[in-house]
Amino acid sequence: MDVDEFRVRGKEMVDYICMYMNTLRKRRVTPSVEPGYLRAALPSEAPMHPEPWDDVMGDIESKIMPGVTHWQHPHFHAYFPAGNAYPSILGDMLSAGIGCIGFSWAASPACTELEVIMLDWMGKAIGLPPAFLPFEEGSKGGGVIEGSASECVLVSMLAARAAGIKRLKHQFPTVDEGLLLSKLIAYCSKEAHSCVEKAAMISFVKLRILQPDEHGCLRGETLKEAMEEDEEAGLVPFFVATTLGTTSCCSFDNLPEIGPVVRKFPSVWLHVDAAYAGSSFLCPEHKYHLAGIEYADSFNTNPNKLMLTAFDCSLLWVTNKYLLTSALVVDPLYLQHCYDHTAIDYRHWGIPLSRRFRSLKLWFMLRSYGISGLQKYVRRHCELAKYFEQLVRKDSRFEVVNQVKLGLVCFRLLGSPDENHETVDELNKKLLSTMNASGKIHMVPASVRDQYVIRFCVVYQHATREDIEYAWDTITDFATELLEGPDKERDLNEERARRHRAALAHKRSFFVRMVSDPKIYNPAINKTPPPMPTSPGTPPSVAPASPDTPSEAGSIQLVPSTPKQSSWISWPLAFFFQSVDHDANDLPLRFRHLDTMVRLKSPNHGRRGSSPGASPERRAPSPSAN
Ligand code: PLP
Numbered sequence: 145m146d147v148d149e150f151r152v153r154g155k156e157m158v159d160y161i162c163m164y165m166n167t168l169r170k171r172r173v174t175p176s177v178e179p180g181y182l183r184a185a186l187p188s189e190a191p192m193h194p195e196p197w198d199d200v201m202g203d204i205e206s207k208i209m210p211g212v213t214h215w216q217h218p219h220f221h222a223y224f225p226a227g228n229a230y231p232s233i234l235g236d237m238l239s240a241g242i243g244c245i246g247f248s249w250a251a252s253p254a255c256t257e258l259e260v261i262m263l264d265w266m267g268k269a270i271g272l273p274p275a276f277l278p279f280e281e282g283s284k285g286g287g288v289i290e291g292s293a294s295e296c297v298l299v300s301m302l303a304a305r306a307a308g309i310k311r312l313k314h315q316f317p318t319v320d321e322g323l324l325l326s327k328l329i330a331y332c333s334k335e336a337h338s339c340v341e342k343a344a345m346i347s348f349v350k351l352r353i354l355q356p357d358e359h360g361c362l363r364g365e366t367l368k369e370a371m372e373e374d375e376e377a378g379l380v381p382f383f384v385a386t387t388l389g390t391t392s393c394c395s396f397d398n399l400p401e402i403g404p405v406v407r408k409f410p411s412v413w414l415h416v417d418a419a420y421a422g423s424s425f426l427c428p429e430h431k432y433h434l435a436g437i438e439y440a441d442s443f444n445t446n447p448n449k450l451m452l453t454a455f456d457c458s459l460l461w462v463t464n465k466y467l468l469t470s471a472l473v474v475d476p477l478y479l480q481h482c483y484d485h486t487a488i489d490y491r492h493w494g495i496p497l498s499r500r501f502r503s504l505k506l507w508f509m510l511r512s513y514g515i516s517g518l519q520k521y522v523r524r525h526c527e528l529a530k531y532f533e534q535l536v537r538k539d540s541r542f543e544v545v546n547q548v549k550l551g552l553v554c555f556r557l558l559g560s561p562d563e564n565h566e567t568v569d570e571l572n573k574k575l576l577s578t579m580n581a582s583g584k585i586h587m588v589p590a591s592v593r594d595q596y597v598i599r600f601c602v603v604y605q606h607a608t609r610e611d612i613e614y615a616w617d618t619i620t621d622f623a624t625e626l627l628e629g630p631d632k633e634r635d636l637n638e639e640r641a642r643r644h645r646a647a648l649a650h651k652r653s654f655f656v657r658m659v660s661d662p663k664i665y666n667p668a669i670n671k672t673p674p675p676m677p678t679s680p681g682t683p684p685s686v687a688p689a690s691p692d693t694p695s696e697a698g699s700i701q702l703v704p705s706t707p708k709q710s711s712w713i714s715w716p717l718a719f720f721f722q723s724v725d726h727d728a729n730d731l732p733l734r735f736r737h738l739d740t741m742v743r744l745k746s747p748n749h750g751r752r753g754s755s756p757g758a759s760p761e762r763r764a765p766s767p768s769a770n
Contacts (some may be wrong), residue, residue, distance in 0.1 A: 391423025403439025
């Protein structure tokens with residue numbers, strides 16, 4: 145394709161996108177294809193000779209589109225919004241056109257400098273404290289665009305891990321880093337996004353997952369108890385991940401309580417994940433959610449969720465860029481340049497070397513909407529969710545199960561009073577799967593207070609009250625059919641049997657996967673018993689529920705000193721050991737891992753008793769060399 149043809153085809157492509165946007169309503173929201181549909185429709189090898197452009201484009205409509213889930217569809221209410229405003233699409237287009245790779249300042253100075261400035265504009269607009277901003281007097285802070293919120297969490301954890309190991313190494317210079325690593329423990333709420341657990345797996349650290357309160361909010365006291373208990377047990381708290389706007393139910397952790405707790409422990413890194421909610425802080429009326437942010441070391445948000453910006457655009461700010469970059473720096477000769485002491489080289493701020501000119505998207509978005517235009521969008525988004533909430537509350541067959549603060553409403557059918565918890569869950573699963581299968585609307589479930597709920601998110605950029613009413617009419621039509629249809633009981637039984645047969649397939653299914661619920665990817669969490677009260681003064685014990693539980697599981701439940709807290713620890717690489725042959729091991733694997741850890745701590749003392757958790761060695765105050 146030469147430049148003249150590109151000019152023509154480029155305009156045609158814009159026309160095609162406009163046609164797509166304008167006719168979205170006529171399409172099903174979700175495709176009705178089976179896995180492998182596309183392989184059957186395409187040749188098994190790449191063409192040897194060039195094909196006419198019109199043929200290639202023609203196949204988009206006939207072959208690709210039937211398998212597309214239309215995230216920009218007015219009836220798509222799943223997950224969170226996937227920003228896609230035209231100025232950001234044009235920003236992406238220009239970035240592709242310029243085609244520079246901005247890994248260092250010298251590799252394309254404008255690419256780096258615009259990113260620094262856009263992060264400064266954004267940080268100020270959402271109300272981050274000066275410590276996060278690059279140009280403030282005495283600030284060591286700054287921001288960067290990463291590929292996803294998961295990456296933001298991971299690099300923050302890696303930076304905290306490096307700082308934690310460095311500190312321990314200073315204290316215990318002769319102890320091997322591997323042993324020091326085994327002492328580190330991170331924390332998050334059960335409501336945190338699964339990317340925190342993934343980050344812990346990659347970082348090879350333990351993660352203690354804590355029970356939030358009844359509103360899905362992690363409280364300071366819960367964190368304090370857990371951190372003190374672990375410190376007492378010889379572990380070293382190093383990272384706390386909090387969330388403002390959780391994925392399941394858009395709850396907010398209590399930063400003003402958590403911050404002071406974290407600060408009581410030496411050098412613990414506090415991260416705040418506001419992937420969805422962060423853009424709402426552009427509005428003064430939502431800024432109160434940022435209370436306590438002054439305690440944080442890092443903060444991330446995705447303008448590609450609630451700020452209309454096309455994926456990918458995940459913003460991460462830190463208060464100490466040196467801690468971040470010292471964890472990620474590698475500096476071969478071919479990447480060095482004569483300004484590397486005075487300019488930022490973003491390759492040290494993340495995992496990949498190569499990076500696109502993503503700040504152009506923010507440039508076009510911020511300038512063409514202005515903060516006021518973005519505020520207007522956020523406000524309409526929240527108002528429509530409130531409207532949907534009102535509609536649900538008016539229908540006595542349903543309940544709303546979350547506090548609706550932004551654009552997410554979690555609701556469920558109540559079922560009849562004689563129906564038990566499981567039957568009501570089944571009823572809601574049935575309702576959701578029928579609606580999704582119809583192609584008329586798309587939502588996903590979540591688990592809120594251990595109940596199966598349906599998440600309704602306002603997603604469509606130009607959503608109106610009519611769209612919300614359409615959604616509610618569709619939901620209530622399906623609900624009426626389900627509740628008053630002729631064979632409700634038989635239907636439910638059939639559904640249960642079908643689910644049982646297809647359990648594995650279901651776990652993988654796009655339509656029924658829970659959002660950010662550790663139970664879904666970690667079956668052990670379902671199996672761990674409720675917390676057992678122990679007598680006062682009893683040391684915390686690590687208690688596999690039964691000999692076979694831990695090797696099946698990705699976690700071990702900590703029996704807490706008070707019955708109110710239930711939490712579990714995710715162990716690095718636990719999943720790799722799931723298929724371990726139980727008979728070949730006298731102790732389950734992770735149990736033995738812990739045992740190894742205990743013995744490393746205190747080589748001169750033999751194991752006392754069969755429970756490592758109850759052994760005094762586990763309570764050793766600090767790591768020691770073997
Ligand atoms: N954190 C929160 C609170 C989220 O809601 C999500 C996704 O919805 C993520 C992290 C992961 O986002 P990403 O897909 O950008 O990694």
